[in-house]
């Protein structure tokens with residue numbers, strides 16, 4: 001496994017200096033995204049709108065809009081179901097009684113895509129293999145109408161309480177939290193209908209929230225994350241029943257954490273990549289199978305959300321694991 005790098009250029013140097021980036025990131029973006037690189041950078045500088053996801057376990061759309069509008073908030077429906085843009089925010093949208101009562105979750109529009117792409121059904125068994133703080137766990141539970149089971153996996157002890165608090169706040173009654181490394185879950189013998197892996201990543205797609213990522217994430221971080229992601233993506237797949245579906249997502253723009261991880265999975269296991277309704281084609285990269293381009297990318301300048309990657313993969317045929 002290697003991290004791609006490209007020769008420096010005048011343009012890369014200029015953009016890096018102008019916007020305070022490590023040139024390594026900019027020259028890679030220029031290679032992957034060409035002329036849109038500066039649009040991406042500018043979108044991060046200007047900031048991304050805030051979004052909420054309604055919790056239909058507790059309130060309907062009309063009821064929520066009426067309550068928030070009466071407090072002076074203005075909300076706009078987005079192209080993503082259940083997701084609203086916060087257009088006017090007289091005070092923090094995370095400080096209302098409706099928030100505390102779990103009527104909505106403050107989460108990016110892109111973050112709503114993985115649970116929707118997974119399409120969990122009431123009564124199914126669903127694993128969320130990297131769960132905290134629970135934006136997607138509680139969305140899965142909502143889409144399942146609180147029926148069936150969501151197994152929420154989180155290895156970091158300090159991240160358990162926020163996950164549990166959000167599950168309680170949102171009234172998600174069908175969730176079991178387990179404090180274990182996701183790589184150990186297949187050995188527990190779980191066979192799920194669906195698995196979500198919203199993987200730990202470098203977060204190159206959330207520079208607007210954390211500008212330190214302009215300079216703090218280098219080759220070593222990409223290598224570390226992509227190697228963990230490769231182990232986790234196999235674990236996620238191995239938790240699936242035959243015919244089951246998994247979704248792999250990250251909030252990173254690097255192909256090493258995205259297209260290459262899905263390609264690696266398809267090398268090792270029998271899966272097919274399926275279409276997703278939202279977003280733009282994944283990158284076509286040398287050596288990566290064509291079907292990986294069915295995965296979806298989300299960009300701050302095109303979709304007004306965090307940089308995100310989402311792939312939906314179905315387990316097919318005889319998927320006996322090859323020895324690692």
Ligand SMILES: C[S@@+](CC[C@H](N)C(=O)[O-])C[C@H]1O[C@@H](n2cnc3c(N)ncnc32)[C@H](O)[C@@H]1O
Pocket residue numbers: 111129130131132133134135136137153154155156159180181182183198199200201232
């Ligand atoms: C991107 S965050 C998940 C966000 C969450 N899905 C949500 O929507 O609120 C990634 C999570 O993976 C967890 N994680 C890190 N290493 C892991 C591992 N080996 N197995 C499972 N989860 C892991 C991190 O602690 C972190 O909570």
